[in-house]
Amino acid sequence: MNWEPLLLTLKLAGVTTLLLLVLSIPLALWLATTKSRLKPVIETLVSMPLVLPPTVLGFYFLVAFSPNNAFGTWLNEWLGLKLVFSFSGLVVASIIYSLPFMVHPIQAGLSGIAPSLKEAAYVMGKSKFTTLIKVLLPTIRPSLLTGIVLAFAHTVGEFGVVLMIGGNIPGKTKVASIAIYDEVESLNYAGANFYSTVLFLVTFCILLAVYLINGGYLKRFWK
Amino acid sequence: MIALTVQKKLNGPNGDMLLDLDIQIKKGQLVTLYGASGAGKTSTLRILSGLLQPEKGTIQVNGAIWFDAVTKMNRTPQTRNIGYVFQDYALFPHMTVEENLSFGLSKDGDKKEVMELLEMMELVDLKDRKPVTLSGGQKQRVALARALVQKPTILLLDEPLSALDMKIRLKLQDYILKVHKVYALTTILISHDIGEIYKLSDQVFVLEDGKVIKNGTPTEVFLNDKISGKFKFKGEVLKIEKDEVVYLVTVLIQNEVVKVIAQESEIKQLQIGDRVLVASKAFNPVIYKIE
Incomplete structure (x- = not known):
C-alpha cells in the first residue's frame, strides 16, 4: 500500500494548523475586543470559506498565484514562492480555507471571558502580552483545543481547493482525498477503500479525543 | 492622600450621565462610596485604578500625578499599584488559590509573603484548590488576599460582600478591618449596607447621579436628622x-x-x-x- 498521500495529508494538516493557530490568536483577540467599524467586514471575510464552494476559492487562488500575472510574478521573484501546484501553495490555500474553523472558537472563548479577569491581571501589574499568555489563553483551553482539532480535521477533508491549486502531483500535492478520487477514477476500489478507511479512523479518533477531553471524561477516569 | 478631581461622561441605566467628582481622601483612611446602582460608584474605582479614562481633571496620589487631562499624563493600570477586589472576584479559574496569589508577586517577590497572607486569611487548607470548588465567602477571601500580594498603595473593594449571607458577611468585615489595621492601607469600599459602613469606615461619600451629594463620618451622614424617639x-x-x-x-x-x-x-x-x-x-x- 502507498502511504505517501496519507502522510502528505497529515503533514499539510499539521503545518496548516500550526500556522493558523499563530495567526488566529491575534485576529480572534482583535475581533473579540475591537469597537472598530471594520469589524463586520473582517468577520464576513473570515467566515466566507464556510459558505463559498471550495472550487471558487481554489479557482481564484489559481488565478492570483499564477506566474502569468503580476501578483504571482511578484511572489515568485521577491519571495521565491511558487504557490501554484506546490506544497507551499496548498498550505496558503488551506490556511484561508480553514480560517473560520480556528478563529470562531477562539473568538467565542475570548468574548466569553468576564472583562474583570483581564483587568485584574492589569492592576496586578501584568502587561497585555503576559495577560494573554498566562490568563486568557489558559482560561479558554477548551476553545483552543476545539479550534485546533476542527482546523486540522477540516484540512484533512479538503478536496476542491487542493484539486484546483495543487493538482495531483505524487509526493507534492497528491493528498489522501485526491488519491481516493484518483483510485475511483481508475476503478481501483480496493485502493480507494484503503485511504478512506484510514481517514475515517483517524478523524473519528481525533474527534473522540476532543469530546473526551472537553467533556472531562478523562479527568474523571484518572481519578 | 488621594485627590480625585475628574469628569467623565457615562452611559448610565437612565441615559447619559456626567460623573463629576472632587474627592479628597487622607492617607490610611477607610472610606465608603454609598449610593444607588448606576450612581457612578464602580466607575469612580475604575477611574482611580486607570481602567477607565476620564475626559477632564486630575488624579493625584501621595504627591504624584497619575492622570492629568491637560498634559495628557496617564499612568497605566499596571503602574498604579492598586489592589482591586472585583465584584465578581475575578479569580483566575485555571490557577489554584496559591497560584492566584503568586501571580501578583513581582519578579523578585518572596514566596513567603504569599504564605503569610494565606495564613492571615485562613486559606492554607484551601491553597491547592481551584476557584470553582470554593464557596462565595472563600472566593472573597482569596480575592482580598490576592489584592494584597503586590503591597498596594490603595485598596479598592467593589461591593465585596454584597453576594454573601449575613453570617459570612460579618466575618469578612472582620477580615477587612484586620487587613486595614495591619497594613494601614488607604481603602475605598463600595457598600449598600449601612451597618457595614458604620462598622468599617472613617468617612462616607454619598453619590447620586454622578455627584457627591453628602460626605462625612457615617454618623454625620446617616444620622443628620435630629435624633428623637x-x-x-x-x-x-x-x-x-x-x-x-x-x-x-x-x-x-x-x-x-x-x-x-x-x-x-x-x-x-x-x-x-x-x-x-x-x-x-x-x-x-x-x-x-x-x-
Whole structure:
C-alpha cells in the first residue's frame, strides 16, 4: 500500500494548523475586543470559506498565484514562492480555507471571558502580552483545543481547493482525498477503500479525543 | 492622600450621565462610596485604578500625578499599584488559590509573603484548590488576599460582600478591618449596607447621579436628622383597601410588608407605587436579638 498521500495529508494538516493557530490568536483577540467599524467586514471575510464552494476559492487562488500575472510574478521573484501546484501553495490555500474553523472558537472563548479577569491581571501589574499568555489563553483551553482539532480535521477533508491549486502531483500535492478520487477514477476500489478507511479512523479518533477531553471524561477516569 | 478631581461622561441605566467628582481622601483612611446602582460608584474605582479614562481633571496620589487631562499624563493600570477586589472576584479559574496569589508577586517577590497572607486569611487548607470548588465567602477571601500580594498603595473593594449571607458577611468585615489595621492601607469600599459602613469606615461619600451629594463620618451622614424617639422607615405602597371605617395601606419596607391604618383624608393623595415615609412615635421600643 502507498502511504505517501496519507502522510502528505497529515503533514499539510499539521503545518496548516500550526500556522493558523499563530495567526488566529491575534485576529480572534482583535475581533473579540475591537469597537472598530471594520469589524463586520473582517468577520464576513473570515467566515466566507464556510459558505463559498471550495472550487471558487481554489479557482481564484489559481488565478492570483499564477506566474502569468503580476501578483504571482511578484511572489515568485521577491519571495521565491511558487504557490501554484506546490506544497507551499496548498498550505496558503488551506490556511484561508480553514480560517473560520480556528478563529470562531477562539473568538467565542475570548468574548466569553468576564472583562474583570483581564483587568485584574492589569492592576496586578501584568502587561497585555503576559495577560494573554498566562490568563486568557489558559482560561479558554477548551476553545483552543476545539479550534485546533476542527482546523486540522477540516484540512484533512479538503478536496476542491487542493484539486484546483495543487493538482495531483505524487509526493507534492497528491493528498489522501485526491488519491481516493484518483483510485475511483481508475476503478481501483480496493485502493480507494484503503485511504478512506484510514481517514475515517483517524478523524473519528481525533474527534473522540476532543469530546473526551472537553467533556472531562478523562479527568474523571484518572481519578 | 488621594485627590480625585475628574469628569467623565457615562452611559448610565437612565441615559447619559456626567460623573463629576472632587474627592479628597487622607492617607490610611477607610472610606465608603454609598449610593444607588448606576450612581457612578464602580466607575469612580475604575477611574482611580486607570481602567477607565476620564475626559477632564486630575488624579493625584501621595504627591504624584497619575492622570492629568491637560498634559495628557496617564499612568497605566499596571503602574498604579492598586489592589482591586472585583465584584465578581475575578479569580483566575485555571490557577489554584496559591497560584492566584503568586501571580501578583513581582519578579523578585518572596514566596513567603504569599504564605503569610494565606495564613492571615485562613486559606492554607484551601491553597491547592481551584476557584470553582470554593464557596462565595472563600472566593472573597482569596480575592482580598490576592489584592494584597503586590503591597498596594490603595485598596479598592467593589461591593465585596454584597453576594454573601449575613453570617459570612460579618466575618469578612472582620477580615477587612484586620487587613486595614495591619497594613494601614488607604481603602475605598463600595457598600449598600449601612451597618457595614458604620462598622468599617472613617468617612462616607454619598453619590447620586454622578455627584457627591453628602460626605462625612457615617454618623454625620446617616444620622443628620435630629435624633428623637421616632421610628421612620421609607417604603413603597403596595395596596390600599377599605376596612369598615378606616383604610388599610400595605407598605413594603425593605423586605418586610407591613399594614398601616390610614384615614380617608390621608388616602386621597396616595397611589399604589408611591414612595412613603412610615413614622411612629415609639414610646417603648423593645429590642430582640436575632440569631
